[in-house]
Amino acid sequence: MAAYSRLTPLFIVTGFLGSGKTTLLNRMLRHPSLKDAAVLVNEFGDVGLDHFLVEKMDENTVLLESGCLCCTIRDDLKDAIIELNSKRERGEVPYYKRMIIETTGLADPSPIIFTLNSDIIIKHHYRLGSIITTVDAVNGLKQMKRHAESVKQASVADRIVISKTDIAEAGDIERLRAKLERLNPSAELIEAVNGDVDVKRLLRADIYDARTKGAEVRRWLAAEEKNDSEHHHSHDVNRHDEHIRTFTLTFDEALDWTAFGIWLTMLLHAHGEKVLRVKGILNVKGVEAPVIINGVQHVVHPPMHLKAWPDDDRRSRIVFIVDDIGQDLIERSLAAFNAAAAADAAAA
Amino acid sequence: MCALCGVLMDGPHWTEAGTNAGRSDDAPQGHQRQLDRDYRITLINRVIGHYGCTARDFAGSQYVVQNLSGGASEVVINLPQMWQAMENITRKIADPLDTKLIGRLEGRV
Numbered sequence: 001m002a003a004y005s006r007l008t009p010l011f012i013v014t015g016f017l018g019s020g021k022t023t024l025l026n027r028m029l030r031h032p033s034l035k036d037a038a039v040l041v042n043e044f045g046d047v048g049l050d051h052f053l054v055e056k057m058d059e060n061t062v063l064l065e066s067g068c069l070c071c072t073i074r075d076d077l078k079d080a081i082i083e084l085n086s087k088r089e090r091g092e093v094p095y096y097k098r099m100i101i102e103t104t105g106l107a108d109p110s111p112i113i114f115t116l117n118s119d120i121i122i123k124h125h126y127r128l129g130s131i132i133t134t135v136d137a138v139n140g141l142k143q144m145k146r147h148a149e150s151v152k153q154a155s156v157a158d159r160i161v162i163s164k165t166d167i168a169e170a171g172d173i174e175r176l177r178a179k180l181e182r183l184n185p186s187a188e189l190i191e192a193v194n195g196d197v198d199v200k201r202l203l204r205a206d207i208y209d210a211r212t213k214g215a216e217v218r219r220w221l222a223a224e225e226k227n228d229s230e231h232h233h234s235h236d237v238n239r240h241d242e243h244i245r246t247f248t249l250t251f252d253e254a255l256d257w258t259a260f261g262i263w264l265t266m267l268l269h270a271h272g273e274k275v276l277r278v279k280g281i282l283n284v285k286g287v288e289a290p291v292i293i294n295g296v297q298h299v300v301h302p303p304m305h306l307k308a309w310p311d312d313d314r315r316s317r318i319v320f321i322v323d324d325i326g327q328d329l330i331e332r333s334l335a336a337f338n339a340a341a342a343a344d345a346a347a348a
Numbered sequence: 349m350c351a352l353c354g355v356l357m358d359g360p361h362w363t364e365a366g367t368n369a370g371r372s373d374d375a376p377q378g379h380q381r382q383l384d385r386d387y388r389i390t391l392i393n394r395v396i397g398h399y400g401c402t403a404r405d406f407a408g409s410q411y412v413v414q415n416l417s418g419g420a421s422e423v424v425i426n427l428p429q430m431w432q433a434m435e436n437i438t439r440k441i442a443d444p445l446d447t448k449l450i451g452r453l454e455g456r457v
Binding site: 257258259261262263265266267268269270271284287289291300301302303304305325329330332333334336337339340341344 | 363365367368384388390394395427428430431441443445447450454
Protein backbone atom coordinates (compact mmCIF):
# COMPACT_ATOMS: atom_id res chain seq x y z
CA MET A 1 0.00 0.00 0.00
CA ALA A 2 1.28 3.44 -0.90
CA ALA A 3 2.14 5.95 1.81
CA TYR A 4 -1.08 7.52 3.01
CA SER A 5 -0.23 10.98 1.73
CA ARG A 6 0.41 9.55 -1.75
CA LEU A 7 -3.02 8.03 -2.15
CA THR A 8 -5.42 9.77 -4.53
CA PRO A 9 -7.35 12.36 -2.53
CA LEU A 10 -11.14 12.26 -2.65
CA PHE A 11 -12.89 15.57 -2.17
CA ILE A 12 -16.54 15.70 -1.23
CA VAL A 13 -18.57 18.70 -2.37
CA THR A 14 -21.76 18.93 -0.38
CA GLY A 15 -24.29 21.60 0.49
CA PHE A 16 -27.99 22.10 0.82
CA LEU A 17 -30.37 22.28 -2.15
CA GLY A 18 -29.75 25.44 -4.14
CA SER A 19 -26.66 26.39 -2.21
CA GLY A 20 -24.48 26.51 -5.30
CA LYS A 21 -22.70 23.15 -5.38
CA THR A 22 -23.01 22.71 -9.11
CA THR A 23 -22.02 26.28 -9.86
CA LEU A 24 -18.98 25.84 -7.66
CA LEU A 25 -18.13 22.52 -9.23
CA ASN A 26 -18.38 23.92 -12.74
CA ARG A 27 -16.10 26.81 -11.84
CA MET A 28 -13.69 24.42 -10.22
CA LEU A 29 -13.59 22.12 -13.21
CA ARG A 30 -12.70 24.96 -15.53
CA HIS A 31 -9.65 25.71 -13.45
CA PRO A 32 -6.41 24.52 -15.08
CA SER A 33 -5.22 22.86 -11.91
CA LEU A 34 -8.19 20.49 -12.04
CA LYS A 35 -7.52 19.05 -15.47
CA ASP A 36 -6.38 15.96 -13.67
CA ALA A 37 -9.57 15.47 -11.62
CA ALA A 38 -12.24 12.82 -12.01
CA VAL A 39 -15.73 13.74 -10.93
CA LEU A 40 -18.66 11.72 -9.67
CA VAL A 41 -21.99 13.52 -9.74
CA ASN A 42 -25.34 12.48 -8.39
CA GLU A 43 -28.76 14.07 -8.21
CA PHE A 44 -32.28 13.06 -7.38
CA GLY A 45 -34.58 12.21 -10.27
CA ASP A 46 -34.50 10.06 -13.35
CA VAL A 47 -32.17 12.32 -15.24
CA GLY A 48 -29.01 13.65 -13.68
CA LEU A 49 -29.22 17.15 -15.05
CA ASP A 50 -26.04 18.05 -13.30
CA HIS A 51 -24.23 15.65 -15.55
CA PHE A 52 -24.79 17.89 -18.53
CA LEU A 53 -23.35 20.78 -16.65
CA VAL A 54 -20.12 18.95 -15.98
CA GLU A 55 -19.45 18.64 -19.65
CA LYS A 56 -15.74 19.06 -19.68
CA MET A 57 -15.21 16.05 -17.52
CA ASP A 58 -17.20 13.61 -19.64
CA GLU A 59 -14.40 11.17 -20.00
CA ASN A 60 -13.82 10.88 -16.31
CA THR A 61 -17.35 11.44 -15.14
CA VAL A 62 -19.52 8.59 -14.01
CA LEU A 63 -23.17 9.45 -13.49
CA LEU A 64 -24.45 7.50 -10.56
CA GLU A 65 -27.87 5.95 -10.93
CA SER A 66 -30.89 7.68 -9.48
CA GLY A 67 -31.51 7.87 -5.77
CA CYS A 68 -29.76 9.18 -2.75
CA LEU A 69 -26.03 8.71 -2.76
CA CYS A 70 -25.91 8.10 0.98
CA CYS A 71 -28.53 5.57 1.68
CA THR A 72 -29.86 3.72 -1.29
CA ILE A 73 -26.97 3.48 -3.68
CA ARG A 74 -23.94 3.45 -1.52
CA ASP A 75 -22.73 0.43 -3.42
CA ASP A 76 -22.99 2.44 -6.61
CA LEU A 77 -20.59 4.98 -5.22
CA LYS A 78 -18.19 2.23 -4.28
CA ASP A 79 -18.61 0.50 -7.64
CA ALA A 80 -18.25 3.77 -9.53
CA ILE A 81 -14.96 4.56 -7.82
CA ILE A 82 -13.62 1.05 -8.33
CA GLU A 83 -14.68 1.04 -11.98
CA LEU A 84 -13.02 4.37 -12.58
CA ASN A 85 -9.94 3.13 -10.79
CA SER A 86 -9.78 0.06 -13.04
CA LYS A 87 -10.09 2.26 -16.12
CA ARG A 88 -7.30 4.45 -14.84
CA GLU A 89 -5.09 1.43 -14.28
CA ARG A 90 -5.81 0.16 -17.78
CA GLY A 91 -5.15 3.57 -19.29
CA GLU A 92 -8.72 3.88 -20.58
CA VAL A 93 -9.15 7.26 -18.91
CA PRO A 94 -6.52 9.92 -18.29
CA TYR A 95 -4.54 9.34 -15.12
CA TYR A 96 -6.53 11.51 -12.71
CA LYS A 97 -4.75 12.61 -9.56
CA ARG A 98 -7.77 13.57 -7.50
CA MET A 99 -11.43 12.74 -7.42
CA ILE A 100 -14.37 14.98 -6.58
CA ILE A 101 -17.70 13.59 -5.43
CA GLU A 102 -20.74 15.84 -5.54
CA THR A 103 -23.51 14.82 -3.16
CA THR A 104 -27.20 15.50 -3.36
CA GLY A 105 -28.51 18.56 -1.56
CA LEU A 106 -30.26 16.44 1.01
CA ALA A 107 -27.29 14.20 1.64
CA ASP A 108 -25.86 13.52 5.01
CA PRO A 109 -22.20 13.27 4.00
CA SER A 110 -21.20 10.85 6.71
CA PRO A 111 -22.41 7.62 5.03
CA ILE A 112 -20.39 8.63 1.98
CA ILE A 113 -17.31 9.04 4.11
CA PHE A 114 -18.04 5.71 5.71
CA THR A 115 -18.33 4.05 2.31
CA LEU A 116 -15.00 5.50 1.23
CA ASN A 117 -13.31 4.19 4.32
CA SER A 118 -14.93 0.79 4.48
CA ASP A 119 -14.00 -0.69 1.12
CA ILE A 120 -10.60 -2.30 1.05
CA ILE A 121 -9.85 -1.50 -2.60
CA ILE A 122 -10.82 2.13 -2.20
CA LYS A 123 -8.81 2.39 1.00
CA HIS A 124 -5.73 1.13 -0.78
CA HIS A 125 -5.91 3.67 -3.59
CA TYR A 126 -7.66 6.68 -2.14
CA ARG A 127 -7.82 8.85 0.92
CA LEU A 128 -10.25 11.52 1.99
CA GLY A 129 -8.99 14.96 1.02
CA SER A 130 -11.32 17.66 2.26
CA ILE A 131 -15.04 18.02 2.71
CA ILE A 132 -16.20 21.20 0.99
CA THR A 133 -19.63 22.49 1.94
CA THR A 134 -21.48 25.25 0.15
CA VAL A 135 -23.75 27.48 2.23
CA ASP A 136 -26.03 30.02 0.64
CA ALA A 137 -25.48 33.53 2.06
CA VAL A 138 -29.10 34.45 1.42
CA ASN A 139 -30.87 31.37 2.79
CA GLY A 140 -28.16 29.57 4.75
CA LEU A 141 -29.25 30.68 8.22
CA LYS A 142 -32.87 29.76 7.59
CA GLN A 143 -31.87 26.39 6.16
CA MET A 144 -29.73 25.62 9.17
CA LYS A 145 -32.65 26.44 11.43
CA ARG A 146 -35.05 24.20 9.57
CA HIS A 147 -33.00 21.33 8.16
CA ALA A 148 -30.75 19.11 10.22
CA GLU A 149 -28.91 18.00 7.07
CA SER A 150 -27.79 21.55 6.47
CA VAL A 151 -26.30 21.83 9.95
CA LYS A 152 -24.59 18.49 9.56
CA GLN A 153 -23.12 19.41 6.20
CA ALA A 154 -21.59 22.54 7.72
CA SER A 155 -20.45 20.71 10.84
CA VAL A 156 -18.39 18.09 9.03
CA ALA A 157 -16.80 20.53 6.56
CA ASP A 158 -13.13 21.35 6.24
CA ARG A 159 -13.89 24.24 3.90
CA ILE A 160 -17.15 26.17 3.79
CA VAL A 161 -17.84 28.14 0.65
CA ILE A 162 -20.33 30.93 1.28
CA SER A 163 -22.13 31.37 -2.02
CA LYS A 164 -24.34 34.11 -3.43
CA THR A 165 -22.50 36.82 -1.53
CA ASP A 166 -23.12 39.13 -4.48
CA ILE A 167 -26.87 39.15 -3.86
CA ALA A 168 -26.92 38.90 -0.06
CA GLU A 169 -27.09 41.78 2.40
CA ALA A 170 -23.81 42.50 4.14
CA GLY A 171 -25.45 41.98 7.52
CA ASP A 172 -26.75 38.55 6.48
CA ILE A 173 -23.29 37.50 5.39
CA GLU A 174 -21.81 38.61 8.70
CA ARG A 175 -24.44 36.76 10.72
CA LEU A 176 -23.93 33.64 8.66
CA ARG A 177 -20.15 33.84 9.09
CA ALA A 178 -20.56 34.23 12.83
CA LYS A 179 -22.90 31.25 12.98
CA LEU A 180 -20.55 29.06 10.96
CA GLU A 181 -17.51 30.10 13.00
CA ARG A 182 -19.28 29.02 16.16
CA LEU A 183 -20.63 25.82 14.67
CA ASN A 184 -17.40 24.65 13.08
CA PRO A 185 -14.52 26.88 14.15
CA SER A 186 -11.82 24.88 12.43
CA ALA A 187 -13.43 25.02 8.99
CA GLU A 188 -12.04 27.65 6.66
CA LEU A 189 -14.68 30.08 5.42
CA ILE A 190 -14.31 31.15 1.80
CA GLU A 191 -16.66 33.61 0.13
CA ALA A 192 -17.62 33.00 -3.48
CA VAL A 193 -19.13 35.39 -5.98
CA ASN A 194 -20.83 33.57 -8.85
CA GLY A 195 -18.91 30.48 -7.88
CA ASP A 196 -15.54 32.19 -8.17
CA VAL A 197 -13.23 30.90 -5.46
CA ASP A 198 -9.56 30.22 -5.04
CA VAL A 199 -9.59 26.64 -6.30
CA LYS A 200 -6.05 25.90 -5.19
CA ARG A 201 -6.95 26.95 -1.68
CA LEU A 202 -10.00 24.71 -1.77
CA LEU A 203 -8.33 21.55 -2.95
CA ARG A 204 -4.63 21.67 -2.38
CA ALA A 205 -4.42 22.36 1.30
CA ASP A 206 -5.56 19.40 3.29
CA ILE A 207 -4.36 17.82 6.46
CA TYR A 208 -2.78 14.86 4.68
CA ASP A 209 -0.90 16.90 2.14
CA ALA A 210 2.66 16.83 3.42
CA ARG A 211 3.30 20.32 2.03
CA THR A 212 0.42 21.97 3.81
CA LYS A 213 -0.50 19.95 6.87
CA GLY A 214 1.55 22.10 9.28
CA ALA A 215 -0.17 25.27 8.11
CA GLU A 216 -3.54 23.57 8.23
CA VAL A 217 -3.06 22.55 11.85
CA ARG A 218 -1.92 26.07 12.79
CA ARG A 219 -5.12 27.38 11.22
CA TRP A 220 -7.22 24.91 13.23
CA LEU A 221 -5.58 25.90 16.44
CA ALA A 222 -5.93 29.61 15.82
CA ALA A 223 -9.62 29.16 15.05
CA GLU A 224 -10.08 27.00 18.12
CA GLU A 225 -8.40 29.57 20.39
CA LYS A 226 -10.50 32.38 18.97
CA ASN A 227 -13.70 30.41 19.43
CA ASP A 228 -12.71 29.31 22.91
CA SER A 229 -11.93 32.81 24.16
CA GLU A 230 -15.11 34.25 22.69
CA HIS A 231 -17.09 31.45 24.25
CA HIS A 232 -15.70 32.05 27.70
CA HIS A 233 -16.38 35.74 27.51
CA SER A 234 -19.86 35.79 26.12
CA HIS A 235 -21.60 32.95 27.97
CA ASP A 236 -24.37 33.04 25.41
CA VAL A 237 -25.96 29.63 25.70
CA ASN A 238 -28.25 30.21 22.74
CA ARG A 239 -25.67 31.10 20.18
CA HIS A 240 -25.13 27.59 18.90
CA ASP A 241 -27.67 25.51 17.12
CA GLU A 242 -30.07 24.16 19.70
CA HIS A 243 -28.42 20.76 19.84
CA ILE A 244 -25.00 21.13 18.25
CA ARG A 245 -22.16 22.02 20.57
CA THR A 246 -18.57 22.83 19.76
CA PHE A 247 -15.89 22.69 22.41
CA THR A 248 -12.22 22.01 22.92
CA LEU A 249 -10.76 19.64 25.48
CA THR A 250 -7.27 20.44 26.67
CA PHE A 251 -5.02 17.99 28.51
CA ASP A 252 -1.82 19.04 30.21
CA GLU A 253 -0.53 15.49 30.67
CA ALA A 254 0.65 13.44 27.72
CA LEU A 255 -2.03 11.01 26.59
CA ASP A 256 -1.68 7.24 26.51
CA TRP A 257 -2.18 6.30 22.86
CA THR A 258 -3.57 2.84 23.60
CA ALA A 259 -6.09 4.20 26.09
CA PHE A 260 -7.03 6.97 23.67
CA GLY A 261 -7.68 4.43 20.90
CA ILE A 262 -9.82 2.28 23.16
CA TRP A 263 -11.74 5.32 24.34
CA LEU A 264 -12.34 6.93 20.95
CA THR A 265 -13.40 3.71 19.22
CA MET A 266 -15.79 3.00 22.07
CA LEU A 267 -17.15 6.56 22.00
CA LEU A 268 -17.73 6.40 18.25
CA HIS A 269 -19.29 2.96 18.55
CA ALA A 270 -21.81 4.20 21.10
CA HIS A 271 -22.27 7.80 19.94
CA GLY A 272 -20.79 8.07 16.43
CA GLU A 273 -23.99 9.52 15.06
CA LYS A 274 -23.69 12.36 17.53
CA VAL A 275 -19.99 13.01 17.26
CA LEU A 276 -20.10 15.05 14.09
CA ARG A 277 -16.45 15.94 14.15
CA VAL A 278 -13.44 15.31 16.30
CA LYS A 279 -10.02 16.62 15.46
CA GLY A 280 -7.02 17.70 17.33
CA ILE A 281 -3.36 17.68 18.10
CA LEU A 282 -2.16 15.19 20.70
CA ASN A 283 0.86 15.00 22.92
CA VAL A 284 1.27 11.23 23.06
CA LYS A 285 3.39 9.52 25.68
CA GLY A 286 6.59 8.18 24.15
CA VAL A 287 6.08 9.96 20.81
CA GLU A 288 8.11 13.09 20.18
CA ALA A 289 6.11 14.40 17.26
CA PRO A 290 2.66 15.88 17.76
CA VAL A 291 0.00 13.45 16.53
CA ILE A 292 -2.92 14.72 14.50
CA ILE A 293 -6.29 13.00 14.73
CA ASN A 294 -9.23 13.68 12.49
CA GLY A 295 -12.60 11.94 12.55
CA VAL A 296 -16.06 12.39 11.10
CA GLN A 297 -18.76 10.44 12.90
CA HIS A 298 -17.84 6.73 12.78
CA VAL A 299 -14.84 7.30 10.57
CA VAL A 300 -11.38 8.11 11.89
CA HIS A 301 -8.60 8.95 9.47
CA PRO A 302 -5.23 7.36 10.17
CA PRO A 303 -3.38 9.50 12.72
CA MET A 304 -0.43 11.49 11.38
CA HIS A 305 2.70 13.08 12.77
CA LEU A 306 3.57 16.70 12.34
CA LYS A 307 7.29 17.37 11.95
CA ALA A 308 7.21 19.81 14.86
CA TRP A 309 4.81 21.46 17.26
CA PRO A 310 3.18 24.47 15.62
CA ASP A 311 3.78 26.63 18.71
CA ASP A 312 5.16 26.47 22.26
CA ASP A 313 1.99 24.91 23.62
CA ARG A 314 2.60 21.19 24.19
CA ARG A 315 -0.84 20.37 25.54
CA SER A 316 -3.19 18.01 23.74
CA ARG A 317 -6.10 19.94 22.26
CA ILE A 318 -9.12 18.16 20.83
CA VAL A 319 -12.01 19.94 19.16
CA PHE A 320 -15.40 18.23 19.27
CA ILE A 321 -18.55 19.12 17.40
CA VAL A 322 -21.29 17.04 18.98
CA ASP A 323 -25.02 16.74 18.91
CA ASP A 324 -26.47 16.77 22.41
CA ILE A 325 -23.54 15.31 24.35
CA GLY A 326 -22.18 17.14 27.35
CA GLN A 327 -18.62 18.44 27.34
CA ASP A 328 -18.10 17.57 30.99
CA LEU A 329 -18.97 13.92 30.52
CA ILE A 330 -16.69 13.51 27.50
CA GLU A 331 -13.84 15.21 29.32
CA ARG A 332 -14.33 13.17 32.48
CA SER A 333 -14.54 9.94 30.49
CA LEU A 334 -11.36 10.50 28.49
CA ALA A 335 -9.52 11.60 31.62
CA ALA A 336 -10.66 8.43 33.43
CA PHE A 337 -9.49 6.14 30.61
CA ASN A 338 -6.15 7.94 30.47
CA ALA A 339 -5.67 7.92 34.23
CA ALA A 340 -6.54 4.21 34.46
CA ALA A 341 -3.87 3.51 31.85
CA ALA A 342 -1.36 5.63 33.77
CA ALA A 343 -2.18 3.70 36.95
CA ASP A 344 -1.66 0.40 35.14
CA ALA A 345 1.61 1.57 33.66
CA ALA A 346 2.83 2.71 37.09
CA ALA A 347 1.85 -0.62 38.65
CA ALA A 348 3.62 -2.65 35.92
CA MET B 349 -8.90 -13.32 4.31
CA CYS B 350 -6.83 -15.44 6.60
CA ALA B 351 -6.36 -18.77 4.81
CA LEU B 352 -6.24 -20.65 8.10
CA CYS B 353 -9.29 -19.43 9.95
CA GLY B 354 -11.29 -17.56 7.33
CA VAL B 355 -11.33 -14.26 9.19
CA LEU B 356 -11.47 -11.30 6.83
CA MET B 357 -8.40 -9.13 7.27
CA ASP B 358 -8.54 -5.49 6.34
CA GLY B 359 -5.11 -4.21 7.25
CA PRO B 360 -4.30 -2.94 10.71
CA HIS B 361 -6.90 -0.78 12.38
CA TRP B 362 -5.75 2.80 13.08
CA THR B 363 -5.46 2.01 16.78
CA GLU B 364 -2.87 -0.67 16.03
CA ALA B 365 -1.03 0.86 13.11
CA GLY B 366 1.14 3.30 15.04
CA THR B 367 0.64 7.01 15.32
CA ASN B 368 1.82 8.02 11.86
CA ALA B 369 -0.60 6.70 9.24
CA GLY B 370 0.72 3.17 9.59
CA ARG B 371 4.15 4.09 8.22
CA SER B 372 6.36 1.10 8.83
CA ASP B 373 9.09 3.19 10.44
CA ASP B 374 6.62 4.38 13.07
CA ALA B 375 4.35 1.36 13.46
CA PRO B 376 5.26 -1.12 16.22
CA GLN B 377 6.93 -4.25 14.91
CA GLY B 378 7.87 -7.68 16.22
CA HIS B 379 8.25 -7.97 19.96
CA GLN B 380 7.19 -4.37 20.56
CA ARG B 381 4.00 -5.02 18.62
CA GLN B 382 3.17 -7.96 20.87
CA LEU B 383 3.96 -5.92 24.00
CA ASP B 384 1.64 -3.17 22.75
CA ARG B 385 -1.00 -5.78 22.07
CA ASP B 386 -0.70 -7.27 25.55
CA TYR B 387 -0.97 -3.80 27.06
CA ARG B 388 -4.03 -3.04 24.93
CA ILE B 389 -5.69 -6.24 26.12
CA THR B 390 -4.96 -5.32 29.76
CA LEU B 391 -6.67 -1.96 29.29
CA ILE B 392 -9.55 -3.47 27.33
CA ASN B 393 -10.17 -5.88 30.19
CA ARG B 394 -10.36 -2.97 32.63
CA VAL B 395 -13.23 -1.69 30.53
CA ILE B 396 -15.13 -4.77 29.45
CA GLY B 397 -14.70 -6.38 32.86
CA HIS B 398 -17.27 -3.81 33.94
CA TYR B 399 -19.75 -5.55 31.64
CA GLY B 400 -18.83 -9.08 32.70
CA CYS B 401 -16.58 -9.88 29.75
CA THR B 402 -12.94 -10.67 29.13
CA ALA B 403 -10.73 -10.41 26.07
CA ARG B 404 -7.62 -12.37 25.15
CA ASP B 405 -5.23 -12.50 22.28
CA PHE B 406 -5.69 -15.07 19.54
CA ALA B 407 -2.75 -15.79 17.23
CA GLY B 408 -1.36 -12.28 17.58
CA SER B 409 -3.87 -10.88 15.12
CA GLN B 410 -7.31 -11.38 16.61
CA TYR B 411 -9.07 -11.16 19.92
CA VAL B 412 -11.45 -13.55 21.63
CA VAL B 413 -14.17 -11.81 23.60
CA GLN B 414 -16.18 -13.94 25.99
CA ASN B 415 -18.43 -13.69 29.00
CA LEU B 416 -17.12 -14.72 32.38
CA SER B 417 -18.67 -18.19 32.22
CA GLY B 418 -17.07 -18.76 28.84
CA GLY B 419 -20.45 -19.80 27.53
CA ALA B 420 -20.54 -17.13 24.81
CA SER B 421 -17.61 -15.89 22.80
CA GLU B 422 -16.74 -14.13 19.55
CA VAL B 423 -13.52 -13.70 17.59
CA VAL B 424 -12.85 -10.15 16.38
CA ILE B 425 -9.99 -8.39 14.64
CA ASN B 426 -10.17 -4.85 15.93
CA LEU B 427 -11.65 -2.58 18.57
CA PRO B 428 -14.85 -1.53 16.76
CA GLN B 429 -15.68 -5.20 16.31
CA MET B 430 -14.79 -5.78 19.96
CA TRP B 431 -17.48 -3.37 21.19
CA GLN B 432 -20.09 -4.94 18.95
CA ALA B 433 -19.12 -8.43 20.11
CA MET B 434 -19.32 -7.35 23.72
CA GLU B 435 -22.83 -6.03 23.14
CA ASN B 436 -23.87 -9.21 21.34
CA ILE B 437 -22.67 -11.28 24.26
CA THR B 438 -23.92 -9.15 27.15
CA ARG B 439 -26.86 -7.26 25.61
CA LYS B 440 -25.41 -4.15 27.23
CA ILE B 441 -24.26 -1.00 25.44
CA ALA B 442 -20.49 -0.47 25.42
CA ASP B 443 -20.55 3.20 26.35
CA PRO B 444 -17.53 5.16 27.61
CA LEU B 445 -19.90 7.85 28.86
CA ASP B 446 -21.54 5.36 31.22
CA THR B 447 -20.98 7.06 34.58
CA LYS B 448 -20.72 3.73 36.38
CA LEU B 449 -17.91 2.66 34.06
CA ILE B 450 -16.20 6.04 34.49
CA GLY B 451 -16.55 5.73 38.25
CA ARG B 452 -15.01 2.28 38.14
CA LEU B 453 -12.04 3.54 36.13
CA GLU B 454 -11.62 6.56 38.40
CA GLY B 455 -11.68 4.23 41.38
CA ARG B 456 -8.51 2.60 40.14
CA VAL B 457 -6.50 5.80 40.21
